[in-house]
Amino acid sequence: KQEVTQIPAALSVPEGENLVLNCSFTDSAIYNLQWFRQDPGKGLTSLLLIQSSQREQTSGRLNASLDKSSGRSTLYIAASQPGDSATYLCAVMNDGNYQLIWGAGTKLIIKP
Amino acid sequence: DADVTQTPRNRITKTGKRIMLECSQTKGHDRMYWYRQDPGLGLRLIYYSFDVKDINKGEISDGYSVSRQAQAKFSLSLESAIPNQTALYFCATSDLVGGDQETQYFGPGTRLLVL
Numbered sequence: 001k002q003e004v005t006q007i008p009a010a011l012s013v014p015e016g017e018n019l020v021l022n023c024s025f026t027d028s029a030i031y032n033l034q035w036f037r038q039d040p041g042k043g044l045t046s047l048l049l050i051q052s053s054q055r056e057q058t059s060g061r062l063n064a065s066l067d068k069s070s071g072r073s074t075l076y077i078a079a080s081q082p083g084d085s086a087t088y089l090c091a092v093m094n095d096g097n098y099q100l101i102w103g104a105g106t107k108l109i110i111k112p
Numbered sequence: 113d114a115d116v117t118q119t120p121r122n123r124i125t126k127t128g129k130r131i132m133l134e135c136s137q138t139k140g141h142d143r144m145y146w147y148r149q150d151p152g153l154g155l156r157l158i159y160y161s162f163d164v165k166d167i168n169k170g171e172i173s174d175g176y177s178v179s180r181q182a183q184a185k186f187s188l189s190l191e192s193a194i195p196n197q198t199a200l201y202f203c204a205t206s207d208l209v210g211g212d213q214e215t216q217y218f219g220p221g222t223r224l225l226v227l
Contacts, residue, residue, distance in 0.1 A: 004154065009152075031213060034216075036218075041220060041221075043116075043218040043219055043220040044202065044204075045218070049215050089154070091155075099157055099160070100155070100157070100216065101154070102155040104153055104154045105154070
């Protein structure tokens with residue numbers, strides 16, 4: 001059974017720092033891996049989607065990497081800003097049933 | 113206007129009551145999903161529908177039922193609410209693009225409290 005883990009559960013850093021959020025999964029037979037952002041009262045927003053055949057995806061200051069063999073993904077945020085404060089969720093889509101299995105998230109606080 | 117809307121946004125109910133959470137989307141997607149989120153846990157899939165005539169149970173369907181009234185509407189019902197169904201409920205939609213599973217688009221969530 002696929003399990004997705006995100007460590008740490010919470011992270012607080014000063015504005016301007018680069019940071020890395022981690023996601024690990026137990027079964028490498030994935031279809032894709034996705035990173036979402038959750039803001040209170042606003043639902044979830046997709047940030048990046050990496051297909052199983054890809055190694056990374058980039059969008060602005062965000063870069064997500066995928067290493068299927070080791071069951072790991074990282075989300076790199078460059079030059080962090082207070083507006084980046086949110087909970088970041090990692091989700092793995094299983095190959096075959098196409099259902100998303102979610103991590104519990106990392107709550108990120110960027111201090112001005 | 114939001115592409116995926118959920119009503120109500122907040123609901124307080126009592127144990128044993130039947131309630132319905134509604135989801136509407138204007139994205140034209142065939143696929144719709146209901147999730148619940150509990151503090152400290154990832155989202156868990158309750159039900160999903162790949163088209164109007166296709167309804168499937170997710171990981172935690174016991175105590176819930178759904179209705180896909182149209183491509184744009186997908187409702188979740190709690191037949192007899194119990195306190196451990198207190199959670200944040202999300203509706204989501206997605207579509208296939210060129211054979212690839214596209215990402216999911218989420219509504220703002222419904223916060224449900226069962227007393």
